Amino acid sequence: MSYINTYYSATTEPGPARPGVQGQVDADVCVVGGGLTGVNTALELAERGLSVVLLEARRIGWAASGRNGGQLIRGLGHDIEHLRGRLGDDGVRFMQQAGFESVEIVRQRIERHAIDCDLRWGYCDLANTPAHWRGLQAEQQNLLAQGYRHKLQLVAPQRMHEVVDSAAYAGGLIDMGSGHLHPLKLLLGEAAAAEAQGARLFENSAVRRIVHGPQVEVHTDQGCVRAGQLVLGCDAFLDDLEPSLSGKVLAAGSYVIATEPLGQARAEQLIPQNLALCDQRVTVDYYRRTSDHRLLFGGACHYSGRDPADIGQYMRGKMEKVFPQLRGVGIDHAWSGLIGIGANRFPQIGRLKAQRNVFYAQGYSGHGLNVTHYAARVLADAIAANDQRALELFERVPHRTFPGGKALRSPLLALGMLWYRMKEWV
Structure with a gap:
């Protein structure tokens, strides 16, 4: 195959x-x-x-x-703090450091075996709301307290044009210890x-x-x-x-598009520092430049088990909300993939x-x-x-079995995720 x-x-x-x-x-x-x-x-x-x-x-x-989106981002998972009761202070500290070490393993593997995979360092968390922006400020302090050794830089709302040519965001946190590559x-x-x-x-x-x-x-x-x-x-x-x-594990659909080549100048205008970027919503947008000056744009995690009829058009609408200046640009590739998601x-x-x-x-x-x-x-x-x-x-970390069996597992989770999305709209 x-x-x-x-x-x-x-x-x-x-x-x-x-x-x-x-x-x-x-x-x-x-x-x-x-x-x-x-x-x-x-x-x-x-x-x-x-x-x-x-x-x-x-x-x-x-x-x-x-x-996948090719984003190499520090961390093991979501909200390690809630595991403190089971793992203790030392266990939580171990997991935090493991999240940093995981990226270093990739770095070392690429260097040791001389793997040419378009690796670029630099990543930015994007705040969609003022509350997200405050959360990123707290995240920077948490990372520094954990001994994170790579450069972290907060980007205030009025300076976001230095990171991305979009008016969609309320701030950002740049991490030079994360990055992107060709998976x-x-x-x-x-x-x-x-x-x-x-x-x-x-x-x-x-x-x-x-x-x-x-x-x-x-x-x-x-x-x-x-x-x-x-x-x-x-x-x-x-x-x-x-x-x-x-x-x-629930198999959830995620979708990615790659535009036609935009040319170096236009691609650099979109993402001046060639960072990987990801927002903070439940159904995230994540995107980056490629080595041949395309925009690779992904996200829209689906739990229903059904892909959109036209992935390219579906993702184009999401891309154009972030980058209206790309309206009508050619889409050369559009695809889906399944990712495994656990309850926690x-x-x-x-x-x-x-x-x-x-x-x-x-x-x-x-x-x-x-x-x-x-x-x-x-x-x-x-x-x-x-x-x-x-x-x-x-x-020692507990993992729930999703309810409903094979037939109802995805629809039940889709309903649950809709509730989280509705909270974002309020």
Whole structure:
């Protein structure tokens, strides 16, 4: 199965297709899922000397890992403070630092393996309202108190033209320790690095069933992998492979468009400092410039399970509210993707209670570009070094199963999110 038509697939050389797994294959660890979670877990484990087989149902980076907005933003999830009662002061401090470290892992990986993925440093949180602006001022103080070492700069409302050529915002907070990149180029570079370390990556190898035991058997249509440990890194695409996990993640649709090339001068006028930008609403807008001077504009998270009939026109309206000067500009690419969202919007990293040799990471809720890398390190430490301190801390975070079963899960959450959106309108 080929990649869908996105800006990323159109500007990336995918390389030769990897074969599907055939017959019986043995490994120390089997990883299911060829996105950022799976590939980075395979790389981390192979670097530690374990034999690793990765199974991907389609192509490496076919799903959200190769389609996302490309925004590399500090932090693990939403509102870590509410976990203080369960994790304690030290646990909250650990999670805060982990959110910073997650971006550093990506930085180091790109440098170590010389991955050309259009990396640019600089990101700005955008305030939609005066209340948001006050919240960003408090956020700056919180980050400084946590020891955040990268440059932070508040941008007052009257100076927002220095950040973005739009009248839509009431202030901003620039973070030079976050940034943006080409996610598919990053992932394919990491996949090549994993293979160079000895990991075996198979495509077109959808897993049909898992037989648990001291040696896990992972069956596809054409083969079977036997391994002492199993990692599930499927996120929104887990489906019924492990029902105890799939009910804790809702697959939500997100949408992205890429304009025609705007030319360097026009692109620089829109976003003078070449920052990644994201607003503070429930259904966020996020956008940035590309290396060939397009505007890449995304957001509009849908929980209904139904995509708009015309994604390009749907997202054009949102883009033109922010940038009316782009009315009528050509849209060269428009696509959708599914992201895994948990009820508390905090990553789910752990090990199955019933099968202690089965590990998982999922539910990144829009922070996947960096948190996947941190999750991979946590899993690799637990599996290869028997260092389970970080894993056990993540396991102390409770994660609810969404109500309603498969049929009603999405409609019920869509109603709940509508209530939050209505609060924004008041």
